[in-house]
Amino acid sequence: MRSETAPSEQFTIRNGGLPLESKTMSAVFDPPVAVPYRRRLLIAFVWIVQLLLAAYYSLLPATKLGEMPGSDKLWHLGGYLVLALPIPLLWSKGRQIFAAAFLLALYGIGLEFAQQYVPGRSFEVADMLANSTGVGCGLALSLWLRGQFLAYRWNAVTGSNPPR
Numbered sequence: 001m002r003s004e005t006a007p008s009e010q011f012t013i014r015n016g017g018l019p020l021e022s023k024t025m026s027a028v029f030d031p032p033v034a035v036p037y038r039r040r041l042l043i044a045f046v047w048i049v050q051l052l053l054a055a056y057y058s059l060l061p062a063t064k065l066g067e068m069p070g071s072d073k074l075w076h077l078g079g080y081l082v083l084a085l086p087i088p089l090l091w092s093k094g095r096q097i098f099a100a101a102f103l104l105a106l107y108g109i110g111l112e113f114a115q116q117y118v119p120g121r122s123f124e125v126a127d128m129l130a131n132s133t134g135v136g137c138g139l140a141l142s143l144w145l146r147g148q149f150l151a152y153r154w155n156a157v158t159g160s161n162p163p164r
Contacts (some may be wrong), residue, residue: 040090047086051107054079058111062120076130077137080108084138088146101139105132 057065068075087100108131116123 043086043089047083047090050083054083054107055111059114059118059121061118065120073126073130076108076127077134080104080131080134081138081141084135085142087139088142097139097143101135105135108132108135 084101084104087104088097091097091100109128112123112128112131115121
């Protein structure tokens with residue numbers, strides 16, 4: 001025989017001892033940290049290495065860089081898309097996520113300004129727009145993926161995991 005539980009307790013799911021209320025979609029849009037601490041440290045380390053590599057290759061003289069196949073703007077967009085993907089895994093609050101994305105866009109703009117002092121490289125506003133667009137697309141993709149992951153992992157959609 002089932003015992004009666006309060007409506008707020010019906011959709012409480014425990015993950016690692018922390019309750020996750022899934023009565024509303026707020027569990028998907030503003031979840032607790034989706035990645036365990038040690039994994040976040042690894043993601044942060046890899047992300048910092050990626051940021052350093054982006055700076056290195058952005059400030060490399062054109063003679064050492066060589067010819068890149070395809071559109072330069074697509075490389076910028078794709079590179080910053082990849083750089084923006086880990087942001088929602090490292091921070092969980094909306095303001096923190098958007099602040100990190102804004103700072104990443106400023107990072108790309110700053111590197112573009114620095115390129116004007118590198119031999120064979122040039123400053124282009126179109127590259128700044130491609131970098132910022134890549135950050136926006138990467139953030140949107142990552143937030144969507146995080147929402148899908150959390151909805152799947154924790155059944156954070158109301159009614160998808162009825163009480164037992």
